[in-house]
């Protein structure tokens with residue numbers, strides 16, 4: 001599902017779960033400034049999964065250029081030789097988890113909008129107000145064999 005994968009990628013661009021460690025000096029780098037840099041991204045603060053969908057079929061050369069460019073500016077999994085070897089598994093698991101959560105449940109939140117304000121002063125991008133939500137099972141359950149409540 002390309003759009004769901006684009007949603008996962010965009011969520012990791014705006015909210016990378018961890019800092020990047022640069023070896024051998026072992027320096028911590030916060031990925032956020034790179035992945036929200038207005039020189040690298042259009043509307044960097046906006047949640048736009050479409051940016052990760054190819055606008056039109058590309059030739060092999062254009063595809064390679066796009067991948068090379070992304071390696072330098074999209075770094076939630078690090079980059080190149082020491083990049084995360086679990087990135088494909090992470091994309092797959094996150095896609096399945098989100099898919100099941102959206103398909104099987106409605107989500108009730110306090111108030112009418114999630115407060116996306118970010119906590120300051122750390123290398124991690126954390127929510128200033130942790131998300132509290134309640135899953136409400138959908139009837140009929142679209143995936144009864146997967147969810148036992």
Ligand code: HEM
Nearest residue numbers: 017019020021076077078079082083084085086087089090
């Ligand atoms: C959303 C999920 C994940 C994120 C954001 C993430 C992110 C990262 C980052 C930033 C690094 C450091 C890369 C660097 O220093 O340049 C890393 C390393 C690593 N990750 Fe992940 N990771 C995720 C999931 C996974 C999974 C599912 C696995 C394995 C099943 C995994 C295995 C590893 C390993 C073994 C390394 C060390 C690689 C090395 O030092 O050469 N990660 N990850």
